[in-house]
Amino acid sequence: MRVWAKSGVAFNGVIAVVVGLGCALFALMAGLAWPAIVATSVALAGIAWLMTIRQDIRRHFVVKHPFPDEWHEILNRSVSFYRKLDEPAKRRFERDVQIFLGEQRIYGVEGQEVPIETKLLVAASAATLSHGRPDWEWGRTRDIVVYPKAFNDEYDVADGAKIAGMVQEHGPILFSDRDLKYGYQRSADGYNVGLHELAHVVDLEDGRADGIPGDLNWMAAMPWTDRIHKDLTNKHGRHLKRLLGNYAYTNEAEFFAVSVEAFFERPKKLEQRDPELYRLLSHYFNVDPRTGRVIEPVD
Ligand SMILES: [Zn+2]
Incomplete structure (x- = not known):
């Protein structure tokens, strides 16, 4: 069992970038201003990345506990x-x-x-x-x-x-x-x-x-x-x-x-x-x- 999946962090990062770019495209089509497009895309990409590595993060904290x-x-x-x-x-x-x-x-x-x-x-x-x-x-x-x-x-x-x-x-x-x-x-x-x-x-x-x-x-x-x-x-x-x-x-x-x-x-x-x-x-x-x-x- 790995705390951090071997290729997961990078792979999930790629997924997050794709989500971010997708959001940027939608925001652009919806006519949002550039600062709003960037902020929305970065925020959603970050949420997507955290969602995909949440098991790894949970494990990271589980194994931080001293072994009784x-x-x-x-x-x-x-x-x-x-x-x-x-x-x-x-x-x-x-x-x-x-x-x-x-x-x-x-x-x-x-x-x-x-x-x-x-x-x-x-x-x-x-x-x-x-x-x-x-x-x-x-x-x-x-x-x-x-x-x-x-x-x-x-x-x-x-x-x-x-x-x-x-x-x-x-x-x-x-x-x-x-x-x-x-x-x-x-x-x-x-x-x-x-x-x-x-x-x-x-x-x-x-x-x-x-x-x-x-x-x-x-x-x-x-x-x-x-x-x-x-x-x-x-x-x-x-x-x-x-x-x-x-x-x-x-x-x-x-x-x-x-x-x-x-x-x-x-x-x-x-x-x-x-x-x-x-x-x-x-x-x-x-x-x-x-x-x-x-x-x-x-x-
Ligand atoms: Zn048996």
């Missing part, structure tokens, strides 16, 4: 990926957490209060997935709804309920608070609901739950199609299946989401058992999950 000590403690205690980072990378991760929390709507089911630890773990999941990809933007059309624990198909928290998280195709992201925390308590078992559900969001970026990151163009997606087909049809052997578990083999989308969990939590094992899948994931996320270092430098 309590948040530091929670990230240090619970997020192993964060602990691996060097100091500049930690600051960038914290900034991403601030931006995510500043822009996303996270609320508890039936009006229940969501603890800050839970919000931070959701934001940390997002910051982990986008750490090597600063141009990735988490959409703001989905609400994030937190249930106290697992729920069933009727969205009830009832005995025997097993759903720990869910992303509805065009709807909200649902999390079980208990499972979210459990995923972060055990950071090397390949189970992390936060990463899993947000991996689904990455997959769904293009509207298709096909197990391929939705922002890849068709050429970049080709090796993914091939790899996922081979893995789902179990051509790659039982070793990977033992690592990922049967649930990964439900369909392409679950295969991707579970692979992302394994990539960040059990990278060495994933690399041993399926180097090609590991390479695709590390290339896409642009990060070495063993060290937290980005592969291609980000600015």
Whole structure:
């Protein structure tokens, strides 16, 4: 997540100039005097520019806030990926957490209060997935709804309920608070609901739950199609299946989401058992999950 969009400020400046020139033309046709034409055009161009960069400005002020000590403690205690980072990378991760929390709507089911630890773990999941990809933007059309624990198909928290998280195709992201925390308590078992559900969001970026990151163009997606087909049809052997578990083999989308969990939590094992899948994931996320270092430098 970038505070200032990479080419946005200049691009939006061009839009503002076009708006200004358009206004000048109208004012000229309306017969206004030159001082009025200039003043109106400059004012409207300025408003247009501010409107187009308002998200950047908002982010600028959000990240100006000092990162609270309590948040530091929670990230240090619970997020192993964060602990691996060097100091500049930690600051960038914290900034991403601030931006995510500043822009996303996270609320508890039936009006229940969501603890800050839970919000931070959701934001940390997002910051982990986008750490090597600063141009990735988490959409703001989905609400994030937190249930106290697992729920069933009727969205009830009832005995025997097993759903720990869910992303509805065009709807909200649902999390079980208990499972979210459990995923972060055990950071090397390949189970992390936060990463899993947000991996689904990455997959769904293009509207298709096909197990391929939705922002890849068709050429970049080709090796993914091939790899996922081979893995789902179990051509790659039982070793990977033992690592990922049967649930990964439900369909392409679950295969991707579970692979992302394994990539960040059990990278060495994933690399041993399926180097090609590991390479695709590390290339896409642009990060070495063993060290937290980005592969291609980000600015
Ligand atoms: Zn899933």
